[in-house]
Amino acid sequence: MYSLIFSLATGHSTAVYYAELLRRTDGLIWDDVAGALAAAPVYANTALTVTEINGTGHYGWTMPDDLPVGFYRVSLRQQAGVSPAATDNVVDTKDFQYSGSADVL
Numbered sequence: 016m017y018s019l020i021f022s023l024a025t026g027h028s029t030a031v032y033y034a035e036l037l038r039r040t041d042g043l044i045w046d047d048v049a050g051a052l053a054a055a056p057v058y059a060n061t062a063l064t065v066t067e068i069n070g071t072g073h074y075g076w077t078m079p080d081d082l083p084v085g086f087y088r089v090s091l092r093q094q095a096g097v098s099p100a101a102t103d104n105v106v107d108t109k110d111f112q113y114s115g116s117a118d119v120l
Contacts, residue, residue: 021065021074021091021107031094032106033062034076039086039110050081062099065091084115 021032036045038052046056047063065074074091088110092103 021109023072023074023106032065032074033092033094033099034065035061035090035092036063036079036082037088037090038083039088045079045082047079050079052083058101059099062092062094078113082113084113086110086112 037043038045043052043054044056044061045051045063046053046060048060049056063076063079065076067074076089088108090105091107092099093106094100095103
């Protein structure tokens with residue numbers, strides 16, 4: 016089951032997307048490799064896997080298990096090169112309050 020869903024027009028299936036998670040209150044970024052928020056993580060470690068759901072143009076991702084309670088912004092980025100980069104285009108963003116067990120959009 017996916018925590019959040021991004022909807023894009025169909026026909027983007029050849030593009031590679033990933034999500035980046037930022038805590039709004041202090042600017043810390045989720046480092047998926049370390050499993051923790053960090054002030055300056057290695058950029059490639061911030062890329063959360065997103066999955067297109069049955070070719071619908073809807074992309075979902077799963078909330079990290081160890082994510083602390085807080086107010087977050089998740090950005091969907093389109094990967095331009097062979098690995099995630101800070102220069103990759105932001106396709107969509109969503110802000111949400113995370114309670115530790117469910118998100119409230």
